[in-house]
Amino acid sequence: MPPVAAMGRRDLCETLPYYRSYQSAASTSNGIVTAFMFDGQGHCRDYMDSTVIIARTGGGLEKDVKSGEMKTKGDQSENALIKCIQNGVKYCNPVVVIVGEGNKTAHCKIPYAYNVVPWYKSTDLWSERDGAHRIFKFRLEILNEGEPSWMRPVGAAYQFKLGEIGEPYVEECPGCNESSPQMYLNGWMCLRFECKLFWRFTDGSTPVANDLKYDPRFLKKKTSWKISKGPWPLKPKSWALLEQDHLGKDVSWEAARGICCKDCGMCGSRVHWDFWVCPNTKCNLKLSLPHKVIQPHQIRDWLRPLSSAYMLSEDYCHEAVDCTVDFAYNYRRVKFEIPGVEGWIKHWVANETVVKEPGGPGDMFVSMQEENCYLKRHSMPHGMLKGESSCNHFTANFGMPYKFIASAATRSFEDAPTAVRSARSRMNWARRVSVGEESEEFNEVLALVIFSPTDTIPQYHDDGESSLGRTIATLSLGAPAEMTLRMKPGHFRGTNTRTTSGQSANLVFNDKEPPIPLCHNYEARKTAYDQLQALKLAGDLVGYEKRKRELPNELGISNKGNQKPVITMRLKYGDMVSMHGAKIQTYYEHAVTPEKESFLRFALTCRQILSGHLPQSEMPGYEIGRDPGWYDGGLLGVPEEG
């Protein structure tokens, strides 16, 4: 059995530090290749046994229309991968090999979707011809022949040991005066692409591709390296399981990714926030993941100390956005109104009185770390990779089901951690004081963990759909993050059509909603929109469709480029953002990016899910009662002024 294996690409790439390549076969960084994957159809002269591999480098292939096979498209160039292989030969850097179940070259049983074979030496890199084109080939040789390998066929005929057949035959090229080994039994030839005698036998003839047979002296040569061990254990120790000497490291994205089972070697992504289960059903090892609780004061920015006065706003917005500020209940409230969009966005900047109140954001942050929050990376059904795919961020949903999470994974408020219940109550209070007592109560809370600035989580999205009420509120706990709002591409540019050519002739004018101020070419699009509506009203549907196709060209509408954010809010510990008005979600989208790597941030977002819109099959099996919460932010003393 392989020392390390995986059932899917996500599990593999999230677990192995030496294999982080989701698409290409080689995993490279900083001029080195750390691992090669051999999966699928190889090249006709590819070779693989338990000690030697010969392959062509990937790239430069295209699908043959007739046979469906991948064929060489043009000359391969000396790209970054070639440099990495050259470096491997030059600096004696060993590489790991991963054999996929689709491999057609290995003559052994391939147990799992992906299987790790211990270290190899990169020994040779040379050029050949494939039809009229140049290709690169390389040879790998096992680093430690004495180590048992799962690739060795049991009971197979005798296999020559490396070096047993003798040294390869070496000849000096009369064209370039360079010496090189004979690679094919058919005869010696110079395999330096630059040489005028490249790809020719000494009698001047050129090889017949399918007749070429490797010279066993070259194939089974033993390359002398002074090392016989790879630099790292093949089964990596996960960051999540190590003693942490640096607070917050156990919640870094690197620690959150995946774990290699210490018992069976199966790689598995970390799907649950607080535990890990081996995906190998014959093993099922379950590990609880240690976490050192981060106290609120440990992530405060000492350049921005908290006090019981009103804290600063570090927000900014487009000059056309109407921005007003008021001070209430210990919050500086910055209200943004976007031209043409009914509703508002309000940033509630919290002070120390709020953050430190008993049961307040400080205690909630600790509760989210100490209590069972059921946080999980939910699966993405239409992933492109082999095996399971999932979102990068950990979420948990409580109360009514919400679009991002299957109803089966939603839990009742009775099951929710204290922080989730008090967040609901706190945000219901904020809703009552800013929208009105009679507004619909929040009946759903989505908890979300964000910790890596490289992963803007969630990516630009809106929080609106027909089953949602008009108000959304979110509470930030932990490290600061930046929330940005921008107009959706289709509304900003005036077309939803995507064309690969980017030609405006193929685009269709977007008239689902009228254009609004701040969109591209507003005035002209508004006039065009009114004309289109008039055609529709007059029943001229042919004219209407024709105009929809003519307008993008006339108005210079393209489907390229992204629009800039119109509102940027720096969300700090205990801050809330409320958004009121359905059209904000129709026209605008938002994203939240954490600022500091490795430091934890939770967002608790409340929504009103209108039950009438959910099919009976998606209704939860529990009652969602009224919020029993008592929270009243008005009971806290406010800063004294004057």
Ligand SMILES: O=C(O)CCC(=O)C(=O)O
């Ligand atoms: O991270 C946040 O503060 C907001 C998260 C969000 O946009 C959402 O849950 O829909």
Ligand SMILES: [Fe+2]
């Ligand atoms: Fe959102």
